Amino acid sequence: MGVFGVYGVKKAGSVIYYGLHLLQHRGQEGAGIATFSEDGVCHHHRGIGLVNDIFDAAKLAERDDSIGLGGTLYAGGVKAGLDNVQPLVFSHKSGDFAIVGDGSFVNGRQIRDYLENRGCIFQTDTDAELLANLIKKQASEDRINSIISALNMVEGGFAFVIMTKNRIYACRDKFGIKPLCIGKLGDGYVVSSESCAFDFIGAEMVRDVKPGEVVTIDYHGLRSRQYSQFHKNMMCAMEYIYLARPDSDIDGCNVHAFRKEAGRRLFRECPADADIVVGVPDSSLSAASGYAEESGLPYEMGLIKNRYVTRTFIMPRQDMREKVVHIKLAAVRSIVKDKRIVLVDDSIVRGTTCLQIVNMLRDAGAKEVHVRIASPMMTHPCFYGVDTTTPDQLLCSTRTLEEARIAIGADSLGYLSHESTRASSFGCSELCLACFNGEYPTALYQYDYEQDE
Ligand code: SF4
Numbered sequence: 001m002g003v004f005g006v007y008g009v010k011k012a013g014s015v016i017y018y019g020l021h022l023l024q025h026r027g028q029e030g031a032g033i034a035t036f037s038e039d040g041v042c043h044h045h046r047g048i049g050l051v052n053d054i055f056d057a058a059k060l061a062e063r064d065d066s067i068g069l070g071g072t073l074y075a076g077g078v079k080a081g082l083d084n085v086q087p088l089v090f091s092h093k094s095g096d097f098a099i100v101g102d103g104s105f106v107n108g109r110q111i112r113d114y115l116e117n118r119g120c121i122f123q124t125d126t127d128a129e130l131l132a133n134l135i136k137k138q139a140s141e142d143r144i145n146s147i148i149s150a151l152n153m154v155e156g157g158f159a160f161v162i163m164t165k166n167r168i169y170a171c172r173d174k175f176g177i178k179p180l181c182i183g184k185l186g187d188g189y190v191v192s193s194e195s196c197a198f199d200f201i202g203a204e205m206v207r208d209v210k211p212g213e214v215v216t217i218d219y220h221g222l223r224s225r226q227y228s229q230f231h232k233n234m235m236c237a238m239e240y241i242y243l244a245r246p247d248s249d250i251d252g253c254n255v256h257a258f259r260k261e262a263g264r265r266l267f268r269e270c271p272a273d274a275d276i277v278v279g280v281p282d283s284s285l286s287a288a289s290g291y292a293e294e295s296g297l298p299y300e301m302g303l304i305k306n307r308y309v310t311r312t313f314i315m316p317r318q319d320m321r322e323k324v325v326h327i328k329l330a331a332v333r334s335i336v337k338d339k340r341i342v343l344v345d346d347s348i349v350r351g352t353t354c355l356q357i358v359n360m361l362r363d364a365g366a367k368e369v370h371v372r373i374a375s376p377m378m379t380h381p382c383f384y385g386v387d388t389t390t391p392d393q394l395l396c397s398t399r400t401l402e403e404a405r406i407a408i409g410a411d412s413l414g415y416l417s418h419e420s421t422r423a424s425s426f427g428c429s430e431l432c433l434a435c436f437n438g439e440y441p442t443a444l445y446q447y448d449y450e451q452d453e
Helices: 012-022 059-064 110-117 127-137 143-151 195-200 238-242 255-269 285-295 322-326 352-363 403-410 418-423
Strands: 002-007 030-037 042-048 067-073 089-092 097-105 156-163 168-174 183-186 186-192 204-208 213-218 220-227 278-279 303-305 329-331 339-343 368-373 410-417
Touching: 002 012, 002 097, 002 156, 002 168, 002 213, 002 238, 012 030, 012 059, 012 067, 012 186, 012 195, 030 410, 067 097, 067 156, 089 127, 097 110, 097 127, 110 127, 127 143, 127 156, 143 168, 143 213, 183 195, 186 213, 238 255, 255 285, 255 368, 255 418, 278 285, 285 339, 303 352, 322 329, 322 352, 329 352, 339 352, 352 368, 352 403, 403 410
Parallel strands: 278 339, 339 368, 368 410
Antiparallel strands: 002 067, 002 186, 030 042, 030 067, 089 097, 097 156, 156 168, 168 213, 183 186, 183 204, 213 220, 303 329
16 A cells, blocks of 8 residues: 655645655555545545546645545455545544555454454454544543554554544554655645655655654644554565665665665676576666676666556456566567576566566577576565465465476576575665565464464
8 A cells, every 4th residue: 555644735635646646556456535624624535546547636736625645555455445445534523534554454353353342343344444443442532642552452564644634643563564754845744655755746755654653743743652662673675675666765775775785686696697687677677787787797678568557457367367467568579589688576476477577588589598586585475465475376485496497487596585685775674574484573363374484
């Protein structure tokens, strides 16, 4: 999910609209915007599809609301229906409020049972609705204390922004797994999953929300409360590897810089005797440039991406879905023909896409294809809201390196080590590497899942 919030900025709906455009890569299944007008009326609109298709930019620009939230839906953990598109808006005797969140609770099933046993009926599959109901159930008169009590009941990897008619609250899980940052825009503030949204709207980065922190933003400015004394900085490694935009800075580390360093280290750990380096567009291009720079091999655009195909390009049959990669990507025959290629990719989940890209390069005349992955072997599922598929479908959950090489049809295969993945953040974060090593930062509660020893 991409989450975005605005406080104290005129035409908040319009600012959120552009912010969501810049967070579109974090979810393409749906989007929503909620704003409060000065008289406390909430204006809320949600839809299925891309930001551009859902909202009327001209209409949003007509409104003068100066506080609001927005979100783009990534249906990794929940069903892709309109009900699950956030922000969600709730009525309460203490005042209406809205909530938008990224990530997933690991004790969500227990929280749902707890709330259902106390009379709650749910309309969505979202953890945002669970958190909203926990907030509503807290007896405190003071909203911040209700939020803090609710946050102390949940565990997982998450970032939430909560809005009342006169303030917003930005909070992050105590392990710092999901990103959330604050920017300054004129006299007001913006909150975003990623800092890439700030430049375009003219905001300046203030700081990241800290793990285990709630930041209240209102006419006083920023006020911080640490809701958990226990906190660690274990940012999701996949944010740096694949999910985030390269122009974002997360916890002090630029995403492009991380990927490029990973590519450099990948060459040192897994060199290949080859003629050219080719990256899989788009998320692997930074790592490929690092690999090329370190190896001295020329970096070539051997694959071209059709930029008009999005992840919403849904095919009705599996055989058709498997051909999508041929619509998304094309090999440049004049570049790859008769060449020994190092193909750099950011990660391998199932391996089916990688196999098709290897075949595509061979069909275009490549002599050899040496696959180099700028992250470790993915062996475990994610429980924090990233849809990395079930363990039995992961290429490397049961295969050896050699078996994986055969499955993707490569001449050789190499992965970045855990140590080098950690080092690529330049010490900015400890990193969650659970889908690569099974060491989950949190307890897993509801999941009947045996960690490998
Ligand atoms: S398990 Fe993997 S995808 Fe999930 S939060 Fe950790 S690093 Fe990210």
